Amino acid sequence: MKVFASAVSAAFLVVASSAGAQQLAPSPTLDAIKARGHIECGVHLGLPGFSFANDKGEWTGLDVDYCRSLAAAVLGDATKVKFTPTSVQQRWAVLQSGQVDLLSRNTTITFSRNATLGVNFQGINFYEGQTFVVRTKAKVAAVKDLADATICVAAGSTEEKMAADWFRERNLKVTVINFQKNDDAISAYDQGRCDAYTAGIGALAGQRIKFKNPEEHQILSEIISNDPQGPVTRWGDERWQLIVRWVLNGTIAAEALGVTSKNVDEMKAKSTNSEVRRLLGVEGKFGEMMGISNDWMFNAIKQVGNYGESYERTVGMGSPLKLPRGANQLWTKGGLLFTPPFQ
């Protein structure tokens, strides 16, 4: 087995060096993606605004868009990505066992996940904040008014633990009911099993439209925790991790530098800003350093758009969710989004 593997990788090295390419660390994930011709992306089962398949099986959403950008950067075509819907329980196993190349599914970055699950978080594509949705007629103004309430939550989510901890710290008693799937928790809340349903504010904006009478419910503006979320990869294969991280950085940098899907051709031809030129592959051969095309970010921005465009289309004002940018605004405009320089 091992002899065979090393023979194969030796053969690869010979081919690679004879082709005159620079010496790159081996990346089995990238090789596998190129061989099969598409990226396998693990997404949420169905969360409007983030990853949601319509009745024709077409996926849309912020997390979905990120995977499309990655496909455009790696394979030159944003459509060369396939989505595997994963439940809260399945997601780690699906990633660990190599069924998907990455997860992009509303997954909160936490220490214990990073330390014990054999996964790495490659940056932040959404700053989520946990809050509650309650019935308007229950007259709840703040989270602490939920004392003695029953709360529905998806089992195994960070929200489950956070809600329990938050009320325990304040010596308030609540009953938490854990459902295996978000949708079950939502319908149980909608049926009146619970007084509140808790999830991230962005997720709630999308899930609220699943209620029978959305206008009878209100999302609390108070936020009990910050849940940064972003793409997740397996341990090992650093080159693949590098690509995943920098495509995300690239989409944010593009917004900061004013590169959009509409002006990207013009920017590539005319821009004198050297960071823009490096981002779009005119200077510096950044793509080749990772083993992909120098047009990587050009393709991603041209085909999917920068972070801001994607945000507006999927969860922002251009979508039914109508979420303001808030923390997910560039740091120069009062948000938290920040990207290391492309140098």
Add this chain to the structure above:
Amino acid sequence: MIRFLRDRKVRDYFWQGLATVGLLAVIWFFVQNASENMLKAGMATGFQFLWRDSGIEVPFNLTGYKPSDTILALLWTGIVNTILVSVVSIAVATVIGFSVGLLRLSRNWLLSSLAGFYIEFVRNIPLLFFVLFWYFGVLAALPTPRESLGLFDAVFLNRRGLSIPTPNDLAGFRIAVVVTLVLIAVQFGLSRWARARQARTGRDFPLWAVGFVLCGALPLAAFVAAGFTTSWDVPTLRGFNYRGGFVLVPEFVALFAALSTYTAGFIAEVVRGGIQSVRQGQLDAGRALGLSPGRVVRLVVIPQAMPVIIPPITSQYLNLIKNSSFGAAIAYPDIVSVFMGSALVATGQAVEIIAITLAIYLALSLFVSLFMNWYNARHKLVTR
């Protein structure tokens, strides 16, 4: 050489040896792959996670579990909840199943058709439909906490479940339980005496009437008396919900209702088959002896039908225990839900957690099989 190969013993050893080597090779291959893959993925291994704090809330538990307890305590809570819903459902499914099975054989055409309709309806639809129906369908029909259905201002029914008062002091009830046990023992002795006397002298004894007083009325009086000696924790509406007392959550009720009505359909078929296996001549003989119809059923039909009924009913009981895992679909905190669900996600140790879960179900199945085998053997002895 050829004769050596033709030797049956040699061939037997050869095939067994080959099968063993093959099996071990396959197992070794899988274990090897698993350990290699897990090492490469940087996944944590071992059973230390069982002693970690769980931090997971379980709204319905009889073990006094708190989120600050260990994952082992969480597992135990799951086991207790699985056993609880299984035992209660088995009891009720048996009662419904026997009733429907007997009704199926009723002379009344409408009754037997209705029973047949029930059996065919239940047996041909996946259990998951019933679980979801009892949970989501019935839940929506119940009132909100503020509009609860109350009984004597002590028992309340709403979408959050059935709230019942609990006693603050259990001493009186312990005495009542002891009194009841003593009365049952007395009734048992009395029935043996009465049977012996009837065999000797032919005289009847009003066993049922005495039994009603000894095992029904007197224990009830004892429990009522015990109830008056203690104060009660009565549920009261505080904020959103009723607090205090004990809450029978809707998840439990829905799973219990689904399991018992579903399994009852299968038990009814078993009972019908068992009773029909008793030959008509036996009934005629019983009637010819002058036994009343009720006694024919009790003394002739049931003892002969039981040995036919018990083995298939055992497998229905086993199915019910395994089916209690459907509770995971409606957040009933059984083993699958709290351990294979919440704990698995919290720790990510899929291999260990699935292995433990499987071992627990196997142990439960084994225990029930052994018990029913023992019961069957004993039953045979009594009837012969």
Add this chain to the structure above:
Amino acid sequence: MRLNDLPRILPPWAETLRQRLFATPLDALATLVCLYIIWRVSVPLIEWLLIDATWNGTTREDCRSSGACWVFIRARFGQFMYGQYPLAERWRVDLLGLLIVGAAIALSWRGLPRRKEASILALIVLPPLGIWLLYGGWGLKLVETREWGGLMLTLFLAIYAGLIAVPLGILLALGRRSRLPLIRFASIVFIEFWRGVPIITVIFLASLLLPLIMPTGFNVDRLARAVIGLAFVIAAYMAEAVRGGLQALPDGQAEASQALGLGYWRTMRLIVLPQALRISLPAMTNEFIALFKNTTLVLIVSIFDLLGIAQAALADPAWVGMNMEAYVFAGAIYWFSCFGLSQWSRLKEKRLQAAYGR
């Protein structure tokens, strides 16, 4: 006895009615109570299902009556049947369905020439042909299993798991009755293990553990994993059903065949199994029905079978609150399939009893 002694004063049909429904006062009371219950349950049910229901339209807004909104089922019918299977390729599913039904009808016709050979041929040709038609390749467009769904997926799971489970179950049953202790022991462990654990855990096991115990880079399709998991469980139950048939067969059969000089496998193939399988067919059908119902559990590993598709359709914001319609429709499909199968198995059982004179 008493009834027959009375002089017949009623016309025969009324007399039958009286005996069957009003034989005693208690019977009469039970009948009346039953009639009342039937009346109270069935009238609102029929009103909801048929009379007040909305049949025509395209959106949720078309459903204004208090009855069922069958518009929802109409709008989503394609998905209930095929999941996300591409529209242009759905003829392949239909074709396979027609082939299977056609083969089943042709083979159940007793007058078919060379019926045995044709059955074996169908069993060898149809399963791989089915996979090719559904999955594609070799000239057909590739349709990945993640796009499969609905009733088609449910049937696929049940049929292919059954195809694996029957031979495996027969081998296990033979193994359990083998005179070689090690093989007997291994068969017993296998059978009792899979019979002792809930299917929900098996599906979890197959979906989470199978990728882990395979060599790196060797990916088993997730649908195939579910099929394997289900097949193992059902094989264990099938084995017990077959064992029942084997036990019912007198030992003389096998002994006579061995006296004729036939070896173990030929004895089994030619003498024992044909008779044993005929006896255990009803029990095996019942296990297949159980398998068919249990395929619903794959929805917990996000494979969208009929019930999974129904639930996914319910999550569509455009069709909120259609729970009853979705569940009644999906439930009816299950009910008719399972009921049909069980009636067929009962018919077989009756024929068998007549043939064996038991």
